[in-house]
Amino acid sequence: MPTTVTMTVNGKTVSREVEERTLLVNFLRDKIGLTGTHVGCDTSQCGACVVHLDGNAIKSCSILAVQAEGASVTTIEGLAAADGTLHPMQAAFKEHHGLQCGYCTPGMVMSAVDLAKRNPSLTEQQVRQGLEGNICRCTGYHNIVKAVLAGADAMQAGAGERQPAEMAAD
Amino acid sequence: MYSFSFHRPKTLAEAASIQGGLEEPKLLGGGMTLVPTLKQRLARPSDLIDLSQIPELKGIRETAEGLEIGAFARHAEVAASDLVRRTIPALADLAGHIGDRQVRNLGTMGGSIANADPAADYPAAVLALKSTVKTDRREIDGDAFFTGMFETALEPAEIVAAVRYQRPGKAAYAKFRNPASRYAVVGVFVAVFGSEVRVAVTGAAGSVFRATELESALAADFRPEALEGITVQRDDLNADIHASADYRAHLVTVMAKRAVVACG
Numbered sequence A: 001m002p003t004t005v006t007m008t009v010n011g012k013t014v015s016r017e018v019e020e021r022t023l024l025v026n027f028l029r030d031k032i033g034l035t036g037t038h039v040g041c042d043t044s045q046c047g048a049c050v051v052h053l054d055g056n057a058i059k060s061c062s063i064l065a066v067q068a069e070g071a072s073v074t075t076i077e078g079l080a081a082a083d084g085t086l087h088p089m090q091a092a093f094k095e096h097h098g099l100q101c102g103y104c105t106p107g108m109v110m111s112a113v114d115l116a117k118r119n120p121s122l123t124e125q126q127v128r129q130g131l132e133g134n135i136c137r138c139t140g141y142h143n144i145v146k147a148v149l150a151g152a153d154a155m156q157a158g159a160g161e162r163q164p165a166e167m168a169a170d
Numbered sequence B: 001m002y003s004f005s006f007h008r009p010k011t012l013a014e015a016a017s018i019q020g021g022l023e024e025p026k027l028l029g030g031g032m033t034l035v036p037t038l039k040q041r042l043a044r045p046s047d048l049i050d051l052s053q054i055p056e057l058k059g060i061r062e063t064a065e066g067l068e069i070g071a072f073a074r075h076a077e078v079a080a081s082d083l084v085r086r087t088i089p090a091l092a093d094l095a096g097h098i099g100d101r102q103v104r105n106l107g108t109m110g111g112s113i114a115n116a117d118p119a120a121d122y123p124a125a126v127l128a129l130k131s132t133v134k135t136d137r138r139e140i141d142g143d144a145f146f147t148g149m150f151e152t153a154l155e156p157a158e159i160v161a162a163v164r165y166q167r168p169g170k171a172a173y174a175k176f177r178n179p180a181s182r183y184a185v186v187g188v189f190v191a192v193f194g195s196e197v198r199v200a201v202t203g204a205a206g207s208v209f210r211a212t213e214l215e216s217a218l219a220a221d222f223r224p225e226a227l228e229g230i231t232v233q234r235d236d237l238n239a240d241i242h243a244s245a246d247y248r249a250h251l252v253t254v255m256a257k258r259a260v261v262a263c264g
């Protein structure tokens, strides 16, 4: 039976009719048209689908859209500034060549942002452990780890200069 | 996924009563086991009862004897809780090593124990920490909660509300994780309560169990050396592509030793 689900996606309130069994990732991709969030597996293991739900990284392939009713979701499309300036973590992935085919990248970046927000001074070990839920078939992870460390530093450096209102909108 | 109806009760009483008139209702915790199961069409519930909006199932409280953790406490919340880290640090450590960060952000304690996966981590804590499982209708002794592979003492539609864990003198959980799934190939929770030592083993058999051979050896001499040469004797140890029964038996002793060392 179709039902209406309402949530905030990248700061905007969206409301769509869905089936109860619709996964959040399908809601985002097919109903909202945000195809940056990928699906890479059927076993909840690859992390290509990671988005933030009320600020926490989760796998959008393993939660129903109706479970996110009333919640606030941030996808990879919601990271860059309105003028197109990349988020420091996105910029770091570009700079450090943290991707090859790019399939895992949206999930990697979303997980990395969550990790960096929780740990003000990340170590390489923490990055490797923190990205356990994200699989990359191309890079061998080395450059991803470099990118995350650099992106986390850039986020730290930026945090001091930013306005409280901007921080709250993250 | 087959289709189903979705309900979001606001109280425990409503979650319990709503199930009465439904054909094949299923409770939904964090969904980290149930949603993948539904995706694979391995279950076909008529209705899902989402437990996420019920305040009675939430929170972590200190009790005279230890801790009471609400069934809907997410793994990440338990891992990060100052109260848990201070009162029973081994429990926070266990929760912090379940799956990956994204799984811990959704998965709940209640879902984990109700599911009773033979390789799940929480069941080892339930058995080692002299716990009591509170449901919507009664209290179940933690020692009697797990009854077999994916089987518990819960009745149909019974809802886990919280678990009370007793605070041990010292405790540690040592897990040999499957590197792909991150579930326990073998996980051993050692807890010391005065002269009593409890050794709960998950991953090794169809259901979590207490290794009594190891318990008595450690009660006599709480050092890793005391476990030298002792192997659990059971004919129901798991054997699969990840580990043979003999290897799992070996790992039980090794993980128990590591847990004893970690107890300090």
Ligand SMILES: Cc1cc2nc3c(=O)[nH]c(=O)nc-3n(C[C@H](O)[C@H](O)[C@H](O)COP(=O)(O)OP(=O)(O)OC[C@H]3O[C@@H](n4cnc5c(N)ncnc54)[C@H](O)[C@@H]3O)c2cc1C
Pocket (backbone or CB within 6 Å): A043, A044, A045, B026, B027, B028, B029, B030, B031, B032, B033, B034, B035, B036, B051, B071, B072, B097, B098, B099, B100, B103, B106, B107, B108, B109, B110, B111, B112, B114, B115, B117, B119, B120, B121, B122, B158, B159, B160, B161, B181, B182, B183, B184
């Ligand atoms: C990639 C991945 C890795 C994982 N790694 C690990 C690991 O290393 N260790 C580990 O222990 N687990 C692991 N898990 C499982 C995870 O911990 C789950 O969160 C947990 O097993 C189920 O909890 P849930 O809240 O998600 O429950 P759900 O999936 O929502 O439900 C599971 C079952 O419990 C029932 N249920 C839920 N809540 C209640 C309640 N309050 N009362 C009665 N019944 C209830 C449901 O009806 C269902 O049958 C992993 C999962 C994934 C996807």
Ligand code: FES
Pocket (backbone or CB within 6 Å): A038, A039, A040, A041, A042, A043, A044, A045, A046, A047, A048, A049, A050, A059, A060, A061, A062
């Ligand atoms: S698509 Fe692989 S974890 Fe979600």
Ligand code: FES
Pocket (backbone or CB within 6 Å): A098, A099, A100, A101, A102, A103, A104, A105, A135, A136, A137, A138, A139
């Ligand atoms: S860049 Fe191709 S999967 Fe990671």
